[in-house]
Amino acid sequence: MMSFLQVQDLAKRYGGTTVFERVNFTMERGEFVCIIGHSGCGKTTILNILAGLDRATEGAVVMDNREVAGPSLERGVVFQGHALMPWLSAMNNIAFAVRSRWPDWNRIQVQTHCQKFIDLVGLTGAEHKKPAMLSGGMKQRVGIARAFAIQPKMLLLDEPFGALDALTRGTIQDELLRICEATNQTVFMITHDVDEAILLADRILLMSNGPGACLAEAVINPLAKPRDRHSIHHDAQYYGVRNHIVDFLVNRSKRYQSGELRSARSPSAKIVNLR
Amino acid sequence: MNGRAQSLVAGLLSLLFLGVFLGIWHLATVPKKQAEAPVDEYSKLLGKGAKKSEGFPTLSQIGEAAFTQLKDPLYDRGANDKGIGIQLGWSLMRVGAGYALAILFAVPLGFLIGMSPVLYKALNPFIQLLKPISPLAWMPLALYTIKDSSISGIFVIFICSVWPMLINTAFGVASVRRDWLNVARTLEATPWRKAFEVILPAAAPTILTGMRISIGIAWLVIVAAEMLVGGTGIGYFVWNEWNNLNLTNVIFAILVIGVVGMVLDFLIGRLQAAVTYVE
Numbered sequence: 001m002m003s004f005l006q007v008q009d010l011a012k013r014y015g016g017t018t019v020f021e022r023v024n025f026t027m028e029r030g031e032f033v034c035i036i037g038h039s040g041c042g043k044t045t046i047l048n049i050l051a052g053l054d055r056a057t058e059g060a061v062v063m064d065n066r067e068v069a070g071p072s073l074e075r076g077v078v079f080q081g082h083a084l085m086p087w088l089s090a091m092n093n094i095a096f097a098v099r100s101r102w103p104d105w106n107r108i109q110v111q112t113h114c115q116k117f118i119d120l121v122g123l124t125g126a127e128h129k130k131p132a133m134l135s136g137g138m139k140q141r142v143g144i145a146r147a148f149a150i151q152p153k154m155l156l157l158d159e160p161f162g163a164l165d166a167l168t169r170g171t172i173q174d175e176l177l178r179i180c181e182a183t184n185q186t187v188f189m190i191t192h193d194v195d196e197a198i199l200l201a202d203r204i205l206l207m208s209n210g211p212g213a214c215l216a217e218a219v220i221n222p223l224a225k226p227r228d229r230h231s232i233h234h235d236a237q238y239y240g241v242r243n244h245i246v247d248f249l250v251n252r253s254k255r256y257q258s259g260e261l262r263s264a265r266s267p268s269a270k271i272v273n274l275r
Numbered sequence: 276m277n278g279r280a281q282s283l284v285a286g287l288l289s290l291l292f293l294g295v296f297l298g299i300w301h302l303a304t305v306p307k308k309q310a311e312a313p314v315d316e317y318s319k320l321l322g323k324g325a326k327k328s329e330g331f332p333t334l335s336q337i338g339e340a341a342f343t344q345l346k347d348p349l350y351d352r353g354a355n356d357k358g359i360g361i362q363l364g365w366s367l368m369r370v371g372a373g374y375a376l377a378i379l380f381a382v383p384l385g386f387l388i389g390m391s392p393v394l395y396k397a398l399n400p401f402i403q404l405l406k407p408i409s410p411l412a413w414m415p416l417a418l419y420t421i422k423d424s425s426i427s428g429i430f431v432i433f434i435c436s437v438w439p440m441l442i443n444t445a446f447g448v449a450s451v452r453r454d455w456l457n458v459a460r461t462l463e464a465t466p467w468r469k470a471f472e473v474i475l476p477a478a479a480p481t482i483l484t485g486m487r488i489s490i491g492i493a494w495l496v497i498v499a500a501e502m503l504v505g506g507t508g509i510g511y512f513v514w515n516e517w518n519n520l521n522l523t524n525v526i527f528a529i530l531v532i533g534v535v536g537m538v539l540d541f542l543i544g545r546l547q548a549a550v551t552y553v554e
């Protein structure tokens with residue numbers, strides 16, 4: 001059977017410069033995949049191509065047996081800069097999405113549905129505030145609620161917790177894990193935070209440095225689900241996988257770029273199983 | 276100093292300035308005791324000796340004029356003698372009509388220009404060329420083609436209001452954040468919803484800035500335009516009173532023009548505040 005998501009030989013070039021090439025991976029339904037790489041290697045570009053907001057120079061993306069040709073309600077996006085509309089309240093930002101998904105719902109139906117997701121991300125009581133009156137963490141949660149509320153087949157998250165302090169980040173990570181487990185959501189997420197990736201992801205994709213980046217390794221998370229933020233670092237396998245990823249970012253990402261570590265003909269990432 | 280104390284002091288200072296200004300005016304215009312000059316035929320002919328032209332009007336004369344004008348603002352005694360209310364009404368009607376036409380034209384066109392970089396580039400030279408032309412320069416052309424002074428006035432208001440609105444609308448629409456457009460795209464919002472629920476509210480503060488500049492210019496221009504074509508309106512009123520050598524009424528009219536301009540700006544300002552958002 002075909003995988004839920006197939007990314008085939010993706011490449012993005014601007015004129016003569018190649019941002020990335022030979023990007024191949026698949027995702028199964030309900031899988032949580034994180035992608036890590038240095039700034040500028042093309043993570044956002046890949047996410048935008050998956051979302052249908054950007055076009056690849058080469059290659060194709062197939063989701064649920066259909067090629068991704070443009071943006072669609074089947075893929076919910078949480079943007080790097082939350083992208084809430086500042087003239088709408090938290091509730092109406094979510095309602096905008098809900099009315100797009102179900103155009104013939106009446107006001108009450110829209111309202112009830114939005115409230116459910118506001119409660120889900122713990123924003124009860126703040127639904128009528130404008131984004132400017134919300135903290136960074138609350139804004140990000142509205143963004144997440146907006147993406148969840150349209151019940152997409154797949155969720156695309158671009159560094160959703162990048163701007164948050166450690167405490168808020170922890171709370172929202174827990175919420176995200178809870179929601180994803182409850183709804184068996186398929187998630188593709190960009191992050192710079194190794195610990196976050198180990199906590200959330202079933203598989204962690206490592207990208208080599210750009211320009212000319214590629215998908216170097218696909219690390220299968222050896223830690224069993226459910227993972228708990230408070231006890232995860234007591235797991236015997238935790239430091240093994242953490243060191244592997246940090247070592248990639250510090251050393252190997254450059255050597256992949258120079259071609260030292262991946263043969264030019266190798267079509268896909270090296271699968272790393274530390275179990 | 277906190278905010279309230281500051282505005283209190285500022286308010287008191289404003290009153291003080293007003294007092295000083297009125298005091299100087301009063302001292303400068305207070306009637307001098309002078310030998311009653313014989314009123315000869317010649318000075319009568321020039322209007323001298325008539326009560327209204329004894330030098331610069333005093334404060335009490337202005338007050339008197341204001342009182343008589345405001346007591347019966349809507350009287351109409353023929354073409355050259357109408358109440359200030361009627362004249363203001365004419366001016367506001369012309370400004371309103373020209374301004375409304377400018378909105379109907381500039382906002383949709385600005386929207387299109389803002390959405391299409393090609394159109395933006397193609398039309399920009401024309402806009403830049405037409406924008407600095409004094410609206411009054413169009414007057415002869417308008418009078419020739421339209422052959423109606425009142426409608427020519429409306430046209431002049433239209434032409435002077437249209438540029439700030441057009442430029443601001445195009446700029447506002449063109450600089451809507453990509454993120455918001457991408458949100459609309461990923462949600463498959465219809466073009467209609469994208470235009471009215473994303474681009475319009477996003478660009479509204481910039482559009483209103485253009486509209487605010489326009490109303491200011493329109494109110495400046497209407498006075499000059501009405502002086503030029505005559506007939507009715509506050510500009511014509513000023514010109515007519517000047518021809519009557521009635522400086523008192525001229526000064527009163529100037530005050531009224533200032534107040535109305537302030538109110539118009541205040542109204543658009545309120546509208547602007549209502550659509551402005553904090554990012």
Ligand SMILES: Nc1ncnc2c1ncn2[C@@H]1O[C@H](COP(=O)(O)OP(=O)(O)OP(=O)(O)O)[C@@H](O)[C@H]1O
Binds near residue numbers: 014040043045210
């Ligand atoms: N229009 C463009 N022309 C040329 N190069 C571009 C253009 N847009 C993006 N790039 C390049 O594409 C590369 C990838 O950008 P992208 O935003 O995907 O990086 P990223 O991995 O998300 O980085 P970050 O972690 O900082 O968000 C960057 O190096 C950038 O210079």
Ligand SMILES: [Mg+2]
Binds near residue numbers: 045080
């Ligand atoms: Mg990025």
